[in-house]
Amino acid sequence: MNPFIVNVADLVNKPGARRHEHVEGRLPGPIMVVDSSLRTEVPAVVDGVLEWVSDGLLVTGTVEGAWEGPCRRCLRPVDGMLKVDVQELFEATPRDGESYPLGHDRVDLEPLARESLILDLPLVPLCRDDCxxxxxxxxxxxxxxxxxxxxxxxxxxxxxxxxxxxxxxx
Ligand SMILES: [Zn+2]
Ligand SMILES: [Zn+2]
Known part of the structure; x- marks a missing residue:
């Protein structure tokens, strides 16, 4: 079962309705950018507020995960945490690159988690700035x-x- 699927029946079509949500789970891998990759054995966490707005469901919060990769200069293994601020809209008719799909009474936060963490993976992993x-x-x-x-x-x-x-x- 996908831990990122959240039931939002209590929010849909109720202007101003909002609640806090916290989901976490492992993302299917591999997820990598150049040399750095998401540590998919570490659960990714989506934590934030879900709120019904006129156009759909707005998710405001953070996405957390962990990454690893070789230092670009000395090749030593390096790892670290990622924490990304997000504010994304989920709509019944999503616009490509603008919003995520809102299913019947539920949303899947996995694509949001995945895409936010990919964008935050370091392009030039360094064991330290002055390596x-x-x-x-x-x-x-x-x-x-x-x-x-x-x-x-x-x-x-x-x-x-x-x-x-x-x-x-x-
Ligand atoms: Zn280094
Ligand atoms: Zn030398």
Whole structure:
């Protein structure tokens, strides 16, 4: 059973009716963007207020999940949490890219959870902002100390590569 399906019979067509909702469950995977992926073994959480407005059901709250991926520079495994503010409309006749479908007396919050978390996955996972990466010449992890190659060559090359790959991801 899909834990993200919520019965909203008490709200439909009742202007101003609202209530708090909290659902969580595992999203089917894999869900990934470039190198970072959603940790689908960790439950995703949708928490917020459901409210009937003139056009449909408005969901305002947060979506939480967890991600993991290799550091873009040194390849060490990195993970972290995601928390996304959302405000989305569910309508009987959804508009593509604008709103989500409202079923008969129920909504499925899974697409909202999935899409919000995908948009929040880090494009350039870093173990830390100033990660020095691997030396492109000898492969040494420069976080553990300098190698005998030209100083700072790695920093410059990785910074340029991050920019190029980011542009390519757009
Ligand atoms: Zn790193
Ligand atoms: Zn080196």
């Amino acid at each position: 020095r990466g691997l030396c492109p010449t000898c492969g040494k992890d420069l976080n553990e100390g300098d190698c005998d190659c030209l100083p700072s060559a790695a920093d410059v090359r990785w910074a340029a590569l991050d920019v190029l790959r980011l542009a390519g991801d757009e």
